[in-house]
Amino acid sequence: MTDAKQSPKQPKQLTDRLFATERKPEDFRFDASVARVFPDMIRRSVPGYTTVIPMIEVITEQYVQPGTNCYDLGCSLGAATLAMRHGIHHDDCQLIGVDNSGAMIERCRHYVALDDHPLPVTLRCEDILDTELSDASVTTLNYTLQFVPPEKRESLLRRIADATRPGGALILSEKVRFESEQEQEIQTRLHHEFKRANGYSDLEISQKRAAIEQVLIPETLDTHKQRLLTAGFSEVFLWYQCFNFVSILAIKPK
Numbered sequence: 001m002t003d004a005k006q007s008p009k010q011p012k013q014l015t016d017r018l019f020a021t022e023r024k025p026e027d028f029r030f031d032a033s034v035a036r037v038f039p040d041m042i043r044r045s046v047p048g049y050t051t052v053i054p055m056i057e058v059i060t061e062q063y064v065q066p067g068t069n070c071y072d073l074g075c076s077l078g079a080a081t082l083a084m085r086h087g088i089h090h091d092d093c094q095l096i097g098v099d100n101s102g103a104m105i106e107r108c109r110h111y112v113a114l115d116d117h118p119l120p121v122t123l124r125c126e127d128i129l130d131t132e133l134s135d136a137s138v139t140t141l142n143y144t145l146q147f148v149p150p151e152k153r154e155s156l157l158r159r160i161a162d163a164t165r166p167g168g169a170l171i172l173s174e175k176v177r178f179e180s181e182q183e184q185e186i187q188t189r190l191h192h193e194f195k196r197a198n199g200y201s202d203l204e205i206s207q208k209r210a211a212i213e214q215v216l217i218p219e220t221l222d223t224h225k226q227r228l229l230t231a232g233f234s235e236v237f238l239w240y241q242c243f244n245f246v247s248i249l250a251i252k253p254k
């Protein structure tokens, strides 16, 4: 599994204080200020993130096929990309990370270079809605689809399914919402408590919530599962959940 130890060459891990002081309301963007603190931000904001990343290595190892492409769509700084890299034991595979944030891709190159592994990684600064996909065995969307406008999600998933070889897989991690108002309220409260336990203040939690409201659109688990089946995957199931964050495995029929 990926070694979580920090080598002295690693970039300095900065603490996320972006929402700690009052700021004017603005939609959240993956810009340079976010990229700088992103490892800290995502670990302290997404329940289960630190479990999901090493499991992506385990799942990749199970579904990767020789001579195929593996994609990490919305790769940010490459945490899932590197987990996939360590799960690929074929030297004829291509590993491709895609993100449309220049600040993320620039820093991602640095993390990829620091990861001592022989499999090359190609990074594309592109929109995942336009990026070319073919001959895939494993594709990861780790907390990325939630930022794609809902009306564009089905065609993207169809393109991924069409590009995936029989027996290949998609790992889809998302923030979800719940049908039941009561469950929605409890799970949201638990998520906010998780953030509080990780040192975020009420101001940080509420300002972040307002900033992502229009850009991160969660859907129900059922909507995700049905759409994955419609898109062309056959086995679709939940493999991980922590509060309102889930990860789904979708497999292409053999």
Ligand SMILES: C[S@@+](CC[C@H](N)C(=O)[O-])C[C@H]1O[C@@H](n2cnc3c(N)ncnc32)[C@H](O)[C@@H]1O
Pocket: 030, 042, 073, 074, 075, 076, 077, 078, 079, 080, 098, 099, 100, 101, 104, 126, 127, 128, 129, 141, 142, 143, 144, 147, 148
């Ligand atoms: C929450 S982060 C993903 C975290 C990352 N997958 C990980 O495991 O650490 C979402 C990423 O998706 C990227 N993104 C969002 N919409 C995108 C799009 N349409 N095309 C490419 N990248 C996109 C953002 O720039 C951001 O880096």
Ligand SMILES: O=C(O)C(=O)C[C@]1(C(=O)O)C=C[C@@H](O)C=C1
Pocket: 041, 042, 045, 046, 143, 175, 208, 209, 212, 216
């Ligand atoms: O839902 C929240 O409150 C979050 O902060 C989630 C989330 C995410 O899932 O991507 C939002 C933006 C950042 O990328 C880090 C975490």
